[in-house]
Amino acid sequence: MWRCVRLAVAAFLCVPSSCTESKDGAAPAGRTAVRVQLNWVPEPEFGGIFAAQQDGLYSLAGLDVDIRKGGSQVPVAQLVASGQADFGVMTAEDVLTLRDRGGELVAVFAIFQENPTGFLLHESNPITTLEQLWTSSSTVAVDANPPFVRLLNLQFGGKDLKLVPYTGALAGFLASKDAVQQCFITAEPVECRLRGVPTRVLSIAPVFNPYAAVLATRASTASANPAMVESFVRATSEGWRRYFADPAKYNPAIAALNPSMSIEAMNMAAELERPLIVPADGSAIGSMRPARWQQLERELVQVGTIAAGRTPSAGALWTPPSGSNSGATSTKP
């Protein structure tokens, strides 16, 4: 009965919608049903996942993957931790925060090596640095009190800033020359360029550079079914390799699921995200370094998201059972 209660609560929190024909729990014989919850609408930032799906890499690995689209209000970390999804795309801070609150999540694959989050300004805006922005009286559309806002507040004050919710829509930005909003370097700036609106992007990576999008699963899933997790990670990694080899081959299928972004914009986004996703040091796509998780943990303590003395980063990284470099983790410090 309590399982029913838990399911009802999770269903109440979010009714995820499926990107593909949903086959809830009914995988073809011999294949394992896997639900992947995205944290945003289908875009090139999930290119490798869609490429693996399109080329049948998941099927070859014995997985029947159902990709579910997300949105700004979808609590992906909670859905994964409660078993409503098997894998979810979330930020590294989501993983550590929920682990700190008792959620048993482990990160298995980092999509972005470099943080693609930034602030989008009109080119005519005289502000050119994060410090200038954070000491101005601009109105900035941003997520509700994320760690990077608190870090910027600690560094620069930000007392005169007016922070308003970031909804992902561009209308407000286009309507005002003074508007500033949070963005993914690979999304909104591209959309603006295609509309002929000159913009400037201030990356937040110099101040806050954790893994901005990781695939995570439940620790219990990973320990009970390590072969499944490894197969999923390998297929996803190969999906990314194929996606970057020819993004134009895969973007039409993604665009079909997200009519608000054109194929042209997706092709441009793929090129922009390549240097942020493919590790510069030659390690495999998806690799993660424990040191960066520990740094994020220190930052989360600094901004008060987690209490001092707590160490949710310990065990937050999944290690493949084969020990081979499947693209999941790296032992580099």
Next chain:
Amino acid sequence: MSARAAAVRAVGWPLLGVAIVLVAWQFGVMLSGVAPYLLPSPAAIARAMWEGRDMLASAMARTALGAAIGFACAAAAGGLLGSVIALIPFLRRSLYPLATVLQMVPVVAVAPLLQLWVDNGLPMAILSAAIVALFPVLAATIDGQASVDPGLRELFKLHGATRLRRWWKLDLPWSLPATATGLRIAAGLAVIGAVVGEFVSGYGGTRAPLGIVIQAAMRDARTDLVFAAVALTTVVGFALFGAVSLVGWLLVRRWHASAVNDSEERR
């Protein structure tokens, strides 16, 4: 039954209901072992409320201000417009159907649009609250004034009363109980409208209203704080509802059947 016993009964039964739900909830959470980030216990919610009391109090004040001003605007506009529409048959036929469209508009969907037209923060919360609160007041006012006893209307005509005088002396008092009902419905809706407005354009940081507190707590996986903030939005709704009910009762208590019957029953 004495007035005091009646008051105790009126407050006691609902309180008992709340207590039963809270106790069942607390034990349910404790026995099931459901994760606190999915469903916190009432005790955890109370703790979150206490620990964040300063921040929550200022957030609640901001949300209450937005909802109250939005409600007041809707009440004034709805009462005035409703009266004009009820007075002029042509307007009633042409504008009333249009007004019902207001009720059909999902404020969640139009909120991002409204953001383009009014300032962020309080103005947006006020507008959003006013939009959802307007229709119940408007509809109740129009229906209330349209349902005046025809015999009494004839009596006013017979005595040569002007249209405006009849409105002031007959239509308006006659419609008061109906309008009061509309206002009570609008009071609860205004809070929902204000929070929706805050979701798209409430200020963050130290100026955060409850809508933003809910979003930020959700992001931080602080489900206990989400519940605490949601509970406070209902407190704002109850307060507004209570204030409106009181004013409505004061206006009709001496003469209208609904109020008189109620006090007869108590006696």
